[in-house]
Amino acid sequence: GEASKVQSSAQGGERKSREVHAGDLTIDTLPDNMTHLVEDSRNYYTQRSFGPDDRRAGAFWVDMDDLQHGQVRMHGLLSNTHKQAARVALSFPFPFYGHYLKQITIATGGFIFMGDVTHRMLTATQYVAPLMANFDPSSAKESTVQYLDNGEVFVVQWERVRLHGRDSEGEFTFQAALYRSGTITFSYRDIPLSVEQIISGQHPVKAGLSDAFMVVKPSSKTGDARQRTIYEYHRVQIDTAKITNNCAFEFTALPSCLQHNSCVLCLSANQTLGCKWCHVLQRCSDGMDRHRQEWLDYACSEVVQLFILYVKSAIPKNTNRFASAGATAGVVAGVALLLALLVLALFLHRHPTPSHHLRQVGRDKIQHLHRNITDR
Incomplete structure (x- = not known):
């Protein structure tokens, strides 16, 4: 029917x-x-x-x-x-x-x-x-x-x-x-x-x-x-x-976003196709394709924007290129962890479960990591 x-x-x-x-x-x-x-x-x-x-x-x-x-x-x-x-x-x-x-x-x-x-x-x-x-x-x-x-x-x-x-x-x-x-x-x-x-x-x-x-x-x-x-x-x-x-x-x-199977290739096509890389799904997309529900369920667009924001604000302004390179590597590693935790928190928020303690731990870790990055 x-x-x-x-x-x-x-x-x-x-x-x-x-x-x-x-x-x-x-x-x-x-x-x-x-x-x-x-x-x-x-x-x-x-x-x-x-x-x-x-x-x-x-x-x-x-x-x-x-x-x-x-x-x-x-x-x-x-x-x-x-x-x-x-x-x-x-x-x-x-x-x-x-x-x-x-x-x-x-x-x-x-x-x-x-x-x-x-x-x-x-x-x-x-x-x-x-x-x-x-x-x-x-x-x-x-x-x-x-x-x-x-x-x-x-x-x-x-x-x-x-x-x-x-x-x-x-x-x-x-x-x-x-x-x-x-x-x-x-x-x-x-x-x-x-x-x-x-x-x-x-x-x-x-x-x-x-x-x-x-x-x-x-x-x-x-x-x-x-x-x-x-x-x-x-x-x-x-x-x-x-x-x-x-x-x-x-x-x-x-060419389409979906054909790119890595973050580097995906972001290189961003200017012409508007592609974004969703780390948790390991997928390149502009958010408008058959996988849209999954893209929304895992808050991929929100996570991508937060990832860009944190990277821009966390990269140190250091004139010593060697020190800057080391610090940048540390920032990128920290941001990658932050990204994973953000995805977890957003997913749990959108899909509530009885495990409230797990959600609270995730939020605490994100706040703690955010403080560590901004203090660098």
Whole structure:
């Protein structure tokens, strides 16, 4: 089932979202006005389009009949059902918005769901959608959903699929390809209708990329249940007027904070990407990705700011560079310990437990260490 609710946003006003439950791969649609958008101005992908007169457009089409591409699989369930999706494992880790995915979910409706948690509103966000629409492969035996994986690229092809209840309007054939490098391409062979003519109230019609993070909170209905709320933080939309026969789109992934696996590399990318290093999670992030809940639970943004503040105030102003170097090393070691204790104190404060004595000891140590650093 599903439950709608209205919440207050940080900027004021109202935002709408929905509670979702995992485990059901039958798709219910979620209207756009029920999806909460969290604006993130950063660019994650560059986009290029290739019209039917551009020779490069044909190079993106993957010939599924060409044996050199490896084994092509026709998905029996998806080729004979409507509004269904199926999980498929990848032979290589695919980077999507900086997150490395090992599984994806192919849907009959012309898109790939990229989320970790499957639910009934797959059309809402976290998708790679060459042409999301109300396609019904079960309406004709010629309609199929195929895919191939050769270790370097994973391709999904919706072949000769028709719109639900609109068989006479023609057959659509198009592809989405996920490359090991993170590049994504959309290729279109047969598009009998313009996207404007496809639009209906029965199913969202979208084309592009989207990602979101999920926040889990205890449900107000029962003590044991958990409520999952989805927040879309970024979307790449393409000009649907450009979707025609024999055209293509290419999305090239840009550098992201998540690709940096050390503090030094993370901070070196800080000026361009706004990256921050969270010591306790050993993760580089700008705080706006799928791990946002963990980032907030461990107060990573607060700890990073305190770390910078203490380092700036504690570095000694000594003209003797050797003495200064030794003192600086001591300060850095002290600040590292302080950072760990700050994380512990903040985490315990946000996650109260009966162990009040442990929290008090942590606070006392932080205050004592702070005095030692400022006295240097």
